[in-house]
Amino acid sequence: MSVLRPNLFRGSVAIVTGGGSGIGRAITYELLTLGCKVVIASRNAERLEKAAKELGEVGDVTSIPCNIRKEEEVQALISQALEKYGKLDFLVNNGGGQFMSPVESMSLKGWNAVVETNLTGTFLMCREAYNQWFKANGGSIVNIVADMWRGFPMMAHTGAARHAVVNLTQSLAIEWAEDGVRVNSVAPGMVESSTAAANYGKEANVFDVVKEYLPTKRTGVPDEVSSVVCFLLSPGxxxxxxxxxxxxCGSSLYTRLMWNIDNHDKLPAYQWIPKPKL
Ligand code: ADE
Structure with a gap:
């Protein structure tokens, strides 16, 4: 059960990009359990459809394939969602992607692809949702960024793009306040999910290695992000x-050089979504 009140989002409609996997799936799941209708959108139509079928057991979910880098596809996504459900209350910009590389060997094509997905895609989604619905009706937007606060070595492209989304969030919050639109971001730390694992490659289990350097001595789980996203969307x-x-849980503040935290298990995960069977 979500910590939020049952039926909190009954009658509400959300779009979640990247809503079929990883953190996006957890967000979709929690929204559905709270009564929200959810449109999930991402590039891979087949995977998206499969996720929609599974999530359909929980609530009213529709999959609409969309490459968020493409203006016309984003415009079509918003209008199809509005056609289907007649309204839009929430937009969660979770869809994104990156690959690991030092800057010295990063191609311009690779850089542009990551910036276009994570920054331009978020811009396009926000603008279209606003122009087609939020401007006249208000709404709430949450952008998912990352722990890029102290730079993002080996992931400089996504670090730059996501920090830019933080600033975009601030600009939009002011530009759209008079229309009743709230715009916020959520910056997850090391959260273990299928999508994140794909990003980091299969050679070493990065999550196992990194645990030692986190104040929690464990990685986060997607449900720990979705609960905060749902709170931000809510009237609370x-x-x-x-x-x-x-x-x-403080990982962006912590370096072992400054302060050592011995191994402990005092911050266990609150995990209410069963782990997917692999
Ligand atoms: N997820 C990763 N890349 C994406 C893209 N270009 N469009 C939609 N979802 C995505």
Missing amino acids: ASFISGTTIKVD
């Missing part, structure tokens, strides 16, 4: 806009 966050909430 009616006085929050333009902010970015770090969901990292």
Whole structure:
């Protein structure tokens, strides 16, 4: 069960990009359990459809394939969602992607692809949702960024793009306040998910290695992000806009050089979504 009130989002409609896997799937799952209707969108139509079938057991979910880098596809996504459900309350920009590489060997094509997906895609989604619905009706947007606060070595492209989304969040919160639109971001720390694992490759289990360097001595789980996203979308966050909430249990503040935290198990995961069978 979500920590939020049952039926909190009954009658509401959300679009979640990247809503079929990883953190996006957890967000979709929690929204559905709270009664929200959800449109999930991402590039891979087949995987998206499969996820929609599974999530359809939980609530009313529709999959619409969309490459968020493409203006016409984003415009079509928003209009199809509005056609289907007649309204839009929430937009969660979770869809993104990157690959590991030092800057010295990063191609311009690779750089542009990551910036276009993570920054331009978010811009296009926000603008279209606003122009087609939020401007006249209000709404709430949450952008998912990353733990890029102290730079993002080996992932400089996504670090730059996602920090830019933090600033975009601030600009939009001011530009759209008079229309009743709140815009916030969530910055997850090391959260273990299928999507994240694909990013980091299969050679070494990065999550096992990194645990030691986290204040929690464990990685996060997607449900720990979705609960914060749902809170930000909810009326409980009616006085929050333009902010970015770090969901990292302090990892962005911590370096072992400054302060050592011995191994402990005092911050166990609150995991209410069963782990998917692999
Ligand atoms: N997820 C990763 N890349 C994407 C893209 N270009 N469009 C939609 N979802 C994505």
